[in-house]
Amino acid sequence: MGKSICPRFEKAIGLLSQRWTGLIVYQLLPGPQRFCSIESSIGISGRVLSERLKDLESEGIVNREVFPETPVRIEYSLTDKGRSLEPLMREMEKWSQNWLEA
Amino acid sequence: MGKSICPRFEKAIGLLSQRWTGLIVYQLLPGPQRFCSIESSIGISGRVLSERLKDLESEGIVNREVFPETPVRIEYSLTDKGRSLEPLMREMEKWSQNWLEA
DNA sequence: TATACTAACTTACGTAAAGTAACCAACTAA
DNA sequence: TTAGTTGGTTACTTTACGTAAGTTAGTATA
Numbered sequence: 724m725g726k727s728i729c730p731r732f733e734k735a736i737g738l739l740s741q742r743w744t745g746l747i748v749y750q751l752l753p754g755p756q757r758f759c760s761i762e763s764s765i766g767i768s769g770r771v772l773s774e775r776l777k778d779l780e781s782e783g784i785v786n787r788e789v790f791p792e793t794p795v796r797i798e799y800s801l802t803d804k805g806r807s808l809e810p811l812m813r814e815m816e817k818w819s820q821n822w823l824e825a
Numbered sequence: 826m827g828k829s830i831c832p833r834f835e836k837a838i839g840l841l842s843q844r845w846t847g848l849i850v851y852q853l854l855p856g857p858q859r860f861c862s863i864e865s866s867i868g869i870s871g872r873v874l875s876e877r878l879k880d881l882e883s884e885g886i887v888n889r890e891v892f893p894e895t896p897v898r899i900e901y902s903l904t905d906k907g908r909s910l911e912p913l914m915r916e917m918e919k920w921s922q923n924w925l926e927a
Numbered sequence: 928t929a930t931a932c933t934a935a936c937t938t939a940c941g942t943a944a945a946g947t948a949a950c951c952a953a954c955t956a957a
Numbered sequence: 958t959t960a961g962t963t964g965g966t967t968a969c970t971t972t973a974c975g976t977a978a979g980t981t982a983g984t985a986t987a
Contacts, residue, residue, distance in 0.1 A: 861962095871964080
């Protein structure tokens, strides 16, 4: 009954508590990457990566750019909204360094 | 192949990208809460809440204390490790305020 | 001409995680 | 004796995810 949580916060945590979403954003922080590169670097399946990238694009967090080369190159990058998640990611890095063991 | 992500970071993001984990921690930030209170405040099912609280306890993030009253009262609270997630939660709050619509 | 190669997906199918609802144990109050 | 409380668990259904094969478009090779 006492659902007193801010709906914006709930949406944010809903986004980032979806499997892989955080890692995809983290992986794009240094710069644009293509599909196969993200796929192999974080170990996600192509099926789910495709799904996540569409979600993130529709949320305005990720941008998709097509380069009609051969074979086609498609680059995914963070929008301003996506890059603004960097402080959060840095906090996560800090926490993991301070509180988790190697 | 290029799995260059720090294993500690991967573990952290693995924890927080499990559904409900973030909301449970967030809900415990102000202080101890009992099972039914967490359940109703975030809208999680009892089955999964029970599962998550066990996980979080075994990760040293949440503490479980039994008060043998009638009916029994069980309080869940954050450990130091759990409370250390507060900066991350605050960043999430900030981001949601700045970038998501109501 | 036919076969093969690449990137970026999509489809079909099986397994794992989560939601729903009913039930249980222990204790007390009516 | 019946009912009510908290903090669960169990059985079952639905949704999410993983795996592997197939698709499309545009070359390049034999």
